[in-house]
Every structure is written in structure tokens, then in C-alpha cells.
Amino acid sequence: MAEKPVADMTFEEAMAALEQVVGALEKGDVPLDQSIALYERGAALKAHCAGKLKDAEAKVELIRAAEGRAVGTVPAEGM
Amino acid sequence: MSDLFEDATPPGNAPEYTVSELSGAVKRVIEGEFGLVRVRGEVGRVSKPSSGHLYFDLKDDRSVIAAISWKGQVAKMQVRPEEGMEVIATGRMTTFPGQSKYQIIVEDVQLAGAGALMALLEKRRVALAAEGLFDAARKKAIPFLPGVIGVVTSPSGAVIRDILHRLADRFPRHVLIWPVAVQGANCAAEVAAAIRGFNALAPGGPVPRPDLIIVARGGGSLEDLWGFNEEIVVRAAADSAIPLISAVGHETDTTLIDFASDRRAPTPTAAAEMAVPVRMDLLAALDGQGARLSRGVAQAVGLRGQRLRDLARALPRLDALTQGPAQRFDLWSGRLGGALGVAVARKRGRLDPLAALLRPRMLADLAARGRERLADRARLLEAAETRRSARAAERLHGLAARLAPALSRLLADATRQTARDRAALLALEARLDAAPAQRLAVLAGRLDALERMRQTLGYAETLRRGYAVVRGDGAVVTTKAAAERAQALEVEFADGRLALGARPARRRKADDAPGQGSLL
Numbered sequence: 001m002a003e004k005p006v007a008d009m010t011f012e013e014a015m016a017a018l019e020q021v022v023g024a025l026e027k028g029d030v031p032l033d034q035s036i037a038l039y040e041r042g043a044a045l046k047a048h049c050a051g052k053l054k055d056a057e058a059k060v061e062l063i064r065a066a067e068g069r070a071v072g073t074v075p076a077e078g079m
Numbered sequence: 080m081s082d083l084f085e086d087a088t089p090p091g092n093a094p095e096y097t098v099s100e101l102s103g104a105v106k107r108v109i110e111g112e113f114g115l116v117r118v119r120g121e122v123g124r125v126s127k128p129s130s131g132h133l134y135f136d137l138k139d140d141r142s143v144i145a146a147i148s149w150k151g152q153v154a155k156m157q158v159r160p161e162e163g164m165e166v167i168a169t170g171r172m173t174t175f176p177g178q179s180k181y182q183i184i185v186e187d188v189q190l191a192g193a194g195a196l197m198a199l200l201e202k203r204r205v206a207l208a209a210e211g212l213f214d215a216a217r218k219k220a221i222p223f224l225p226g227v228i229g230v231v232t233s234p235s236g237a238v239i240r241d242i243l244h245r246l247a248d249r250f251p252r253h254v255l256i257w258p259v260a261v262q263g264a265n266c267a268a269e270v271a272a273a274i275r276g277f278n279a280l281a282p283g284g285p286v287p288r289p290d291l292i293i294v295a296r297g298g299g300s301l302e303d304l305w306g307f308n309e310e311i312v313v314r315a316a317a318d319s320a321i322p323l324i325s326a327v328g329h330e331t332d333t334t335l336i337d338f339a340s341d342r343r344a345p346t347p348t349a350a351a352e353m354a355v356p357v358r359m360d361l362l363a364a365l366d367g368q369g370a371r372l373s374r375g376v377a378q379a380v381g382l383r384g385q386r387l388r389d390l391a392r393a394l395p396r397l398d399a400l401t402q403g404p405a406q407r408f409d410l411w412s413g414r415l416g417g418a419l420g421v422a423v424a425r426k427r428g429r430l431d432p433l434a435a436l437l438r439p440r441m442l443a444d445l446a447a448r449g450r451e452r453l454a455d456r457a458r459l460l461e462a463a464e465t466r467r468s469a470r471a472a473e474r475l476h477g478l479a480a481r482l483a484p485a486l487s488r489l490l491a492d493a494t495r496q497t498a499r500d501r502a503a504l505l506a507l508e509a510r511l512d513a514a515p516a517q518r519l520a521v522l523a524g525r526l527d528a529l530e531r532m533r534q535t536l537g538y539a540e541t542l543r544r545g546y547a548v549v550r551g552d553g554a555v556v557t558t559k560a561a562a563e564r565a566q567a568l569e570v571e572f573a574d575g576r577l578a579l580g581a582r583p584a585r586r587r588k589a590d591d592a593p594g595q596g597s598l599l
Contacts, residue, residue, distance in 0.1 A: 010222075010223065011224040011361075012224060015361075015364070015365070015368075018365075018368050018372070019368060022372050025371075025372065025375030025378075025379060026371060026374075026375045028375075028379055028382055030379065032379060035375075035376055036376070038376070039372060039376035042368075043369075043372065046369045046372065050362075052224065053358055053361055053362055053365065056250055056252070056358055057251055058246070058247050058252065059254070060254045061253075061255050061256070062234055062256050063255055063256065063257040063273075063276070065257065065273070065276055068272040068275065069276055070255075070276050070280055070286045071286075073255065073286055076234065076254075076256060
């Protein structure tokens, strides 16, 4: 698989990679030392995904536009 | 009427109008008669000069009426007349005297019924689809988990609240709302500008660029939603580089932006559901994957452990492995002793016939033949040696014969040489004896001559002639002063010395002085 650094992955990529790792491990035909490496990769992917899920803060802003361009934002109150 | 014209043919007293008077009279009649009319017809040729006024024709199958909308009226229109539209125009009739024209000033245009509006929509959709704006290939995938979501909608109302609530339920996100009018004359322009505005944001700028855009509006009449059918909105949605979800009206309402968007949501709430996954589901899925991961690696290790144990059990015992070879070894080592005996016997069988041939007489014959050959060689050697000795003796005799004369010659030469040498020696001896006597005679002669000269030159001879030498105190005195100082003087004559003065002889130096003095 393309070895994109885990930190650069989107949630979806990391999740797909994790599923692949789990699948490979469960198939049980990987050499033992590789399965340890796979496990470590899986753990890193899981941590990355968990970080993305944790990062779930609601923030609502209104765009201030001037001549069709967004020039700034103001917090949206009462929504 | 014909009667009237016939009557008027001859010059009568009917009043004469100027053209302007007549035009003005007509204008008044028309404006008075048709103060406010509604007319239904199809829009014909439309032109919009830079003045901003709108000129168009209203027509049916037989007649045409020119229509004008002034700039201010155009701005307020919900529906802009387009060629081919079936409309109901509301306005006032008037004339344009400059061209002998009558026309209608249209204040408002409405589409002539829902059917007509739908027909227009369909016509526009077909045209835009022909351009490829709705192609499936243009559709972009909606990101699985967008970080920032841009929402183009009215900031007030239920729509944005529905969206925000549903987002918060599923997966709270950063939402940027671009406020727009969702109906009315400005709707289309604002929505298009908002879509383009979101796309114009640079990644990493002060205002974050959304990963997803939702264009949303609640339900309404076809006319209310009309702005989302406008070409500028459709084109902006189609051009959007950011994936776009449209959620305009209710499920049954279809607007053209729905065709151009990457996904169409039946309601704003559904748009929020399309936009983000459910966080809890993801967490559960992730936990599930984590558990499977741990189980997987444990299983990988466990399976191998089991396999190892199984194999270890299947591994045969060591002695079982060696039994076979040991037996083979025993077999072959047992046969080894016998095999050696057999091999020796076989070799001996080959040796014996050869040994039989090896008898002593054979050896004696061999020796006799050798001896014979040796004697031959010895004889040959002897003869050769004798010849060689004879030759040597011969040469020796020759040399000996030459030796005696040579020797006597040598002896005679030596004798002669000795005689010569002896004669030379005698001569030299004679010369040697004579030489010192001659030398002595010469030297004696020279000595006599020198003695004579000495006696001539010495003062003794002078004394003999009558001179004397005065000495005072041992030294010769030559002056009177010296003689007076001397203690004693001594005068020497040719026949001896005479001491003078009272001084005892022991002061001999004083004795000389008077002698000297008297001399002078």
C-alpha cells in the first residue's frame, strides 16, 4: 500500500487503512514480525482516527462579505 | 362612415388639426380608454439597451403590441420577460407620437400559469444540460468528514437551525454561514456570489476555505424558489471546485441548482446528514477495529505458538532417527572384515604367477651378463690409458733434452755477468780509496793559507813591530779617561805582559789602565 504518513491522512483514509491492516492480521498469513509491524501501524492509525473524532467542536460563524469576497467572520449568536 | 367621407370629400367646414394635435387627441383617447390593462401573450423580440429600459413585443397568433418597461420597473419584476415566454403583462396603454405608434408600458410581468413556468424551466434545463453542466463526470465526491462546512442560506429561519442541529447531533463541525436572500429579486445574484466567494477563499487564509458547501432553502412556491433556477446560480454551482450539496425546497420541488450540484438533498436536514457521518458510529467502528486489531495480533502469535507446539510434538525422538542408520552401520561393518579377506585372496591370486617367474638363475644370468660388459669396458679403458701415458713420456723426453742446453746457456750468461760486475766493483773501490786523501790535502793547503793570513792580520805581529796593548781591570783600555779610572793596568808586549800600579795583582783590571795611558 502507498505509505502515506499516518499524520497526513484524512479520517477516511486512515479508517480504510486500519480496516486493511485488521483484515490482513485476521487472515493470519502474514509473517510474525510483519504482523507486529502491522499491529503498530494499526495502533497509530487508530490513534489518528480517534484524534480526528475527538476534534469535534461546533463553531458557527457568519461570513462578512464585501464585493463578493469573504473579508471576515463574526460569531453567529443564538443558533 | 362612408357617408361621412363622401360628405367630407369636398372642402367643408370641418376643422383642420395639426399632426401633433391629432396625435395628442389620439393619445388622450387611448390613455383614457385603457388606463390599466392586463394582456396575455407570448413575449416576442426582447431588447435591453444600455439605458436599462426593456423593449419587447407581446404577440399572439395574429397581432403584435410593442411593450416597454422602464428601468425602475424592470428592477422590481419577479419575472423578466424572455423571448418565448407566455406572460400576463400588467400596464397602461399609451402612444408614441414620434412614430405613430401605440404601445403598452408594462409594470409587472407574471408567467401565464404554472404550466408555462414549468415549460420555461424545462427549456432552460435542456439548454444547460446541452452545455454539459449537469454531466455525471462533473460530480465530485462529498468528503467523508469535512473540517469546515460553508452554508449558503438565510441566517434567520428554520433552515439554518435544522442544519446546525443535525450537524451537532451527528458530528459538530466548524460552520461558516454566508447570508443571502433566498427569494426575491436579489436572490440569484447573492447565492451565485456566495458560492463563488467560498471558492475564492485560499486554503490557510484568515477565513478558512470550506471542504463542503451546502446551499439551502426551505419549501415555497415555484415563484419563491425561482432564484435557484437562474442561470448564474446554476453556473456558479457547476463551477464550484468545492463539493456542493443543494437542499432547496421540499422533496417534491426541483430547481435547476439540484442538477448542477454534486448531491441533491431533499431537505436541509438531509443535507446535514449527507455532510457528516455520525461521530458515535465512527467511534464504535473505530473501537471495533481496535479490538479486532488486538485480537488479530494476539491470534497471529497464538496460532504460531500452537503450530510450534504441534510441530514439536510431531518431531520424532532422536534415537528413532538414529536407529535405521545404526542398523545399516552394523550390517556393513560386519561385512567389512570378510570383504577384506576376500580382497587379499584375490590380490594374492594375481601375485602368485608373477612370483613364480622370479628364480635365482635368472638373477645369476643377469649378473654374468653385467660382469661381461664390465670387463669389456675395463679392457677398453686400460688400452686407452697406456696410449695416453706413452704420449706423455714422449713429450717429457723432448722437453728434458731441451732442458740441459738451456741450462748451460743460462749458467754461462750468469758467469759473464758476474765478472762484469766484479770489475765495476773494483774500479769503484779504487775510486772510493783515493777520494778522502785528495780531499785532505786540499783542506790542509787551505788551512795553512788561512793560518798565514791570520798571523798577518792578528795584533801579535803588530806587537812585534813595537806596539803594546793596555788593559785596565781586564778590559782593553783605549782612552786616557778610562786608564785613570782603572784600579790596575797591564801592558802586553810581544814577549809578555807587564803589570803597573800599586794595586795588588788581584785587581788586574786596574793594572791595565796606566799601561794604556802611557801608551798614549
